[in-house]
Amino acid sequence: xxxxxxxxSKPWCWYCNREFDDEKILIQHQKAKHFKCHxxxxxxxxxxxxxxxxxxxHKEAIDKVPNSLPNRSNIEIEIYGMEGIPPExxxxxxxxxxxxxxxxxxxxxxxxxxxxxTSALLGPGPxxxxxxxxxxxxxxxxPGMYPGPMAMNxxxxxxxxxxxxxxxxxxxxxAASVSVSTPxxxxxxxxxxxxxxxxxxxxxxxELRENGDVKPPAANTxxxxxxxxxxxxxxxxxxxxxxxxxKARNAKFRPKPKPDAPSTxxxxxxxIAPSTSQAEINFxxxxxxxxxxxxxxxxxxxxxxxxxxxGMLGQVRVPVPVSMPVPVLPVMPQFNLMRPIQPGMxxxxxxxxxxxxxxGGVPGLPMMQPxxx
Amino acid sequence: xxxxxxxxxxxxVASPPDDTVSALKFSPPSVPQTFLAAGSxxxxxxxxxxxxSGKTVPKAAQSxxxxxLDVAWHxxxxxxxxxxxxxxxxxxxxxxxxxxxxxxxDAPVKTCHWVKAPNYTCLMTASWDKTLKFWDxxxxxxxxxxxxxxxxxxxxxxxxxxxxxxxxRSICLYSLEGKPAEVKRxxxxxxxxxxxxxxxxxxxxxxxxxxxxxxxxxxxAIQYVNxxxxxxxxxxxxxxxxxxxxxxxxxxxxxxxxxxxxxxTLATVGSDGSFSFWDKDARTKLKSFEALDQPLTKCAFNHTxxxxxxxxxxxxxxxxxxxxxxxxxxxxxxxxxxxxxxxxT
Numbered sequence: 001x002x003x004x005x006x007x008x009s010k011p012w013c014w015y016c017n018r019e020f021d022d023e024k025i026l027i028q029h030q031k032a033k034h035f036k037c038h039x040x041x042x043x044x045x046x047x048x049x050x051x052x053x054x055x056x057x058h059k060e061a062i063d064k065v066p067n068s069l070p071n072r073s074n075i076e077i078e079i080y081g082m083e084g085i086p087p088e089x090x091x092x093x094x095x096x097x098x099x100x101x102x103x104x105x106x107x108x109x110x111x112x113x114x115x116x117x118t119s120a121l122l123g124p125g126p127x128x129x130x131x132x133x134x135x136x137x138x139x140x141x142x143p144g145m146y147p148g149p150m151a152m153n154x155x156x157x158x159x160x161x162x163x164x165x166x167x168x169x170x171x172x173x174x175a176a177s178v179s180v181s182t183p184x185x186x187x188x189x190x191x192x193x194x195x196x197x198x199x200x201x202x203x204x205x206x207e208l209r210e211n212g213d214v215k216p217p218a219a220n221t222x223x224x225x226x227x228x229x230x231x232x233x234x235x236x237x238x239x240x241x242x243x244x245x246x247k248a249r250n251a252k253f254r255p256k257p258k259p260d261a262p263s264t265x266x267x268x269x270x271x272i273a274p275s276t277s278q279a280e281i282n283f284x285x286x287x288x289x290x291x292x293x294x295x296x297x298x299x300x301x302x303x304x305x306x307x308x309x310x311g312m313l314g315q316v317r318v319p320v321p322v323s324m325p326v327p328v329l330p331v332m333p334q335f336n337l338m339r340p341i342q343p344g345m346x347x348x349x350x351x352x353x354x355x356x357x358x359x360g361g362v363p364g365l366p367m368m369q370p371x372x373x
Numbered sequence: 374x375x376x377x378x379x380x381x382x383x384x385x386v387a388s389p390p391d392d393t394v395s396a397l398k399f400s401p402p403s404v405p406q407t408f409l410a411a412g413s414x415x416x417x418x419x420x421x422x423x424x425x426s427g428k429t430v431p432k433a434a435q436s437x438x439x440x441x442l443d444v445a446w447h448x449x450x451x452x453x454x455x456x457x458x459x460x461x462x463x464x465x466x467x468x469x470x471x472x473x474x475x476x477x478x479d480a481p482v483k484t485c486h487w488v489k490a491p492n493y494t495c496l497m498t499a500s501w502d503k504t505l506k507f508w509d510x511x512x513x514x515x516x517x518x519x520x521x522x523x524x525x526x527x528x529x530x531x532x533x534x535x536x537x538x539x540x541x542r543s544i545c546l547y548s549l550e551g552k553p554a555e556v557k558r559x560x561x562x563x564x565x566x567x568x569x570x571x572x573x574x575x576x577x578x579x580x581x582x583x584x585x586x587x588x589x590x591x592x593x594a595i596q597y598v599n600x601x602x603x604x605x606x607x608x609x610x611x612x613x614x615x616x617x618x619x620x621x622x623x624x625x626x627x628x629x630x631x632x633x634x635x636x637x638t639l640a641t642v643g644s645d646g647s648f649s650f651w652d653k654d655a656r657t658k659l660k661s662f663e664a665l666d667q668p669l670t671k672c673a674f675n676h677t678x679x680x681x682x683x684x685x686x687x688x689x690x691x692x693x694x695x696x697x698x699x700x701x702x703x704x705x706x707x708x709x710x711x712x713x714x715x716x717x718t
Contacts, residue, residue, distance in 0.1 A: 225565065225566065225589055225590075231620065231621060231622055232613075232621060232622040232623070232624050233621040233622070233623055233624065234565070234589060234590055234591075234624045234625075234626075235623050235624065235625045235626070235644055235645075235690050235691060236566075236589045236626055236644075236690055237689070237690070237691075237692050240566055241540075242524075242526050242540070242566065242568070243568075243626070243688050243689040243690055244395070244442060244481075244483070244689075245501065245524075246689055246692075246693075247414070247440075247688075247689040247693075248439075248440065248458050248481060250693055253414060253439070253440045253458065254439070254458075255438045255439025255440075255457065255458050255459035255460070255481075256416075256438060256439065256459075
């Protein structure tokens with residue numbers, strides 16, 4: 001994608017993506033639009049400069065560069081004209097100029113660390129309200145409560161964003177622009193950007209490719225549980241199946257057929273699943289598992305095949321335990337509903353001492369045999 | 374990072390289950406005493422009485438044909454429904470101690486919930502067989518069976534709303550008014566497998582207005598069914614290691630979410646062995662606690678919000694290799710009314 005043709009590109013403003021003919025005008029623009037103090041209208045030279053000015057002169061914390069794009073609002077980065085722009089953003093800008101690149105990536109190319117810094121800065125201040133975090137009495141926002149920087153829909157073509165973000169169209173606080181750009185969408189602009197905080201080419205996709213899996217790194221289908229960021233690890237088996245399903249495959253947790261359950265399926269009670277559908281389900285489950293596991297096994301994380309799986313493939317039918325061979329007894333409505341539960345009522349005979357009620361490890365608890373049996 | 378079996382000095386429930394707790398529910402307000410029911414992987418459902426002192430007295434136990442995946446109380450507190458991997462749901466009548474099958478699926482039943490509507494009552498069950506069924510407990514055929522696009526992973530009911538989270542991360546919302554009907558399907562705000570779901574109420578109307586879902590990627594989404602402002606919906610991170618471990622931050626699954634019945638604040642428990650209290654309206658963490666040495670699988674508040682119960686046991690998040698059957702499982706109780714009060718700002 002990155003065409004190497006070095007075309008002398010126009011100077012542009014990192015905060016709002018606007019292009020200028022001359023870097024001098026760009027600097028004027030930045031001073032007027034991005035580095036101007038909203039209280040005394042003094043023009044500062046850089047984002048950190050503005051932040052220090054507001055803090056020292058007005059005792060007010062500024063967390064975002066005014067009039068900036070949501071993902072370019074970091075006030076800590078020192079940018080003056082074209083100086084100080086992160087190299088990857090320059091590359092990205094050039095890529096978009098050449099027109100060949102995917103415009104949709106534009107919001108995602110920011111390093112995760114930078115985004116975190118942006119959000120971590122959110123402190124008390126007018127714009128914090130709009131960006132989704134309320135100032136807390138605790139001071140800094142707790143780390144867990146980070147809703148991600150507000151950003152526009154990453155799928156939106158870049159030129160549209162640019163148009164919407166035109167300076168002058170919006171009030172002082174950039175976060176307000178988010179609601180302008182997505183007025184009625186109940187989607188999660190904040191989130192969509194937050195999770196793709198890692199560059200899209202790292203982690204998930206590259207891992208898959210390394211392992212010879214040609215699956216595209218689809219963001220919405222994750223057959224495997226792998227972390228988005230390179231610096232994090234999700235503590236979960238690689239297969240994207242619930243822990244309960246994985247655990248239930250283990251031979252230890254297989255439902256035990258009731259001793260009195262007939263070995264051949266009883267046809268009459270509708271409670272019993274037909275054996276065909278049973279086998280079908282087993283097969284489906286097994287197929288689903290093996291696909292995922294096959295992929296999972298290629299991962300660096302070596303993980304032995306769950307022992308339950310092979311059994312499931314070969315197994316045709318598990319007898320469905322039924323409580324009774326006849327259809328379920330009607331539950332009588334005349335129970336004294338408010339009757340306090342007492343040990344004597346629960347235990348036929350009513351003479352079991354409290355301590356002996358849970359004899360550890362005795363399955364079936366013989367003294368609690370249902371009365372009707 | 375893991376610190377002992379009870380670093381927070383909470384009250385230990387007597388005679389805990391022999392295997393991991395998979396369901397934890399307090400008795401409804403209709404019974405004067407407080408009972409705690411827990412389903413576990415040892416195929417048992419146990420019931421304790423919790424006294425005001427915090428003392429727990431084991432009352433009864435009932436077994437299923439397979440590990441128990443969910444339990445639900447009847448609204449009158451006289452019965453407990455037990456969903457199992459044996460593909461059935463049984464109704465355990467506590468007075469007679471009899472258990473009767475009331476529902477069946479073609480695959481393990483992941484969730485069961487008792488629905489109490491003004492004009493009807495029924496049992497809602499959702500399964501890995503990709504169906505959601507409603508039963509009147511007297512018939513062996515469901516009143517209604519709805520197909521799901523995927524296996525059910527989590528569900529919650531707060532009349533008149535029901536929410537079911539699926540393996541494909543979609544969330545189906547149902548209205549239970551009159552009769553159960555699908556209202557809408559919401560795509561997940563989370564990018565990873567859902568593990569738990571809890572409905573929350575509107576503070577003013579006390580009607581269910583949204584839900585929280587937790588994923589395996591240490592994240593919870595707060596989602597309104599009809600947000601007045603799209604920004605009302607948000608997500609937050611939780612259950613992640615604070616430092617880095619060999620250069621990696623460990624991200625753990627959110628195993629359960631419970632809303633405080635009085636304050637509307639919430640608790641989360643995770644595979645990292647920790648639990649935290651949150652205020653979704655102020656978007657702050659109210660309190661976090663020292664992590665236990667094993668994952669926390671389930672949590673629950675009693676109906677007055679005075680007691681918070683949480684269960685510790687291995688949840689398979691590190692695979693079967695890390696399963697150590699000799700490690701004991703625990704359920705702890707903690708006074709929770711004050712800790713979950715929203716902060717006044």
